[in-house]
Amino acid sequence: MMKQTMMKSLVALSVVGLTLTGCGTAPADNQGAASNAGTSTPAQTGKPTELVISTWGFSDDFFQKDVYAPFEKEHNVKIVLEVGNNADRLNKVKQGSSKVDLIYLSDYYAQQGIEEGLFEKIDRTRIPNLNDIYDIAKAPLGEDYGPAYTIGRLGIAYNPKETNKEIKSWSDLWSPDLAGKLTMPSITSTTGPMMLDAASVVAGSKTFNEDQAFAKMKDLNKGVVKYYSKTSEFVNMFAQGEIAAGPIMEMYMKDLGEAVPEAKFVSPTEGAYAIMNTVNIVKGSKNKELAEDFINWHLSKEVQEKSAKAKVDSPVNTTLQLSGADVEGITYGADVVNKLRKLDMTFVNQGLKAWIDRWDKEITQ
Known part of the structure; x- marks a missing residue:
């Protein structure tokens, strides 16, 4: 959508059978992963091959049962996990202090890994399920690197009983009705730069304008209760009535709804922001083909559908x-x-350090 700007509007996707989901129930023939693997590596006998995966560790019960176990059985593999947040896990790979084969990261952190030369180039012919995913997810950071296995969205959650107004757009966050009831993501969080861009949009700029964005954020600052770094902070404040609105990823609406049944999620009229989590193969992995098989498995209809239905x-x-x-x-x-x-x-990685410095001086001083 913009040239050399922070934003690229998503190109219309010409996909048949649309769905942002992906996975059917397990095949009756009990072939499991093999039925979706395409060019999968045959299972071997003897001692299992160890495949080390770096990931967040959330929903571990689901992944162990429905993602890891079938793949382990089919390929004679033992999956070992290294869990933690994006920054810590990426830093381990930078330092060479782990034996990770596959790493799951948000696109923001994955781009840093690419720029550091930390990832192998994938062989797309070994991942046939790439043909069945959204175009935007196939190569979000370039054809040489891993796909997005999920796309979420950042929108606005609010409690209509507390806001006294219907929220429809990013500009509504600047409403006097929300002053003292609002939370916003920290600039150092994954979604922080998105809100800086949203501020530029609200200011009326068709391309990202840093000065206008910071001016709008400074104007909003007086009504912000807290800048959150963890989504759990948002959920807790919302549940306790300390805030009534703020930007959040849609996937957390289940938690908000359990705490506040009236909670609503809005995709702003200007457009919600794409949240893409990616999977890449770490440079030097001795199990590159096996890692590609695992990526293919995670993109399969079976895994994707189970993951979607389990929320x-x-x-x-x-x-x-x-x-x-x-x-x-x-x-x-x-x-x-x-x-x-x-x-x-x-663009974000190039500008982030300067934005953080400016944020600290002008917004949260």
């Missing part, structure tokens, strides 16, 4: 159809995906 991840596989309660709380369907806004992560 673990919004899927990217387009070969399934969901409806009713299955689509609640997930980012689903081309009509939703086509409207998302995506940051240029190269």
Whole structure:
């Protein structure tokens, strides 16, 4: 959408059988991963191969049962996890202090890994399920690197009983009605730069304008209760009535709804922001082909559908159809995906240090 700006509007995706989800029920023939693996490596006998995966560690019970165990059985593999947040896990790989084969990161942190030369180039011919996912998810950071296995969205959550108004756009966050009831993400969080971009949009700029963005954020600052770094902080403040509105990822609406049944999620009229989590192969991995098989498995209809129905991840596989309660709380369907806004992560990484310094001086001083 913009040249050399923070924003690239998502290009309309010409996909048939739309769905941001992806996974059918396990095949009756009990072939499991093999039925979706395409060019999968045959299972071997003897001692299992160890595949080390760096990930966040959330929904561990689901992943152990529905993602890791079937793959381990099919490929004679023992999956070992290294868990933690994006920054800590990426730093371990930078320092060479782990034996990670595969690493799951948000696109923001994955771009840093690419710029540091930490990832192998993938062989896309070994990942046939790439053909079944949304175009935007196939190569979010370039053809040489891993896909996004999920796309979520950053929008606005609010309690209509406390805001005294219906929220429809990013500009509504600047309403006097929300002063003292609002939380915003920290600039150092994954979604912080998105809100800086949203401020530029609200200021009326068609391309990212740093000065206008900071001026709008400074104006908003007096009504912000707290800048949150962890989503759990948002959920706790919302549940306790300390805040009534703020930007949040849609996947957390289940937690908000349990605490505040009236809670609503809004995709702003200017467009919600795409949240993409990626998977990449770490440079030097001795299990590159096995890692590619695992990526292919995670993109399969079987895994993606189970993940969507369990509300673990919004899927990217387009070969399934969901409806009713299955689509609640997930980012689903081309009509939703086509409207998302995506940051240029190269641009973000180039400007972030200066933005953080300026944020500390002008906004949260």
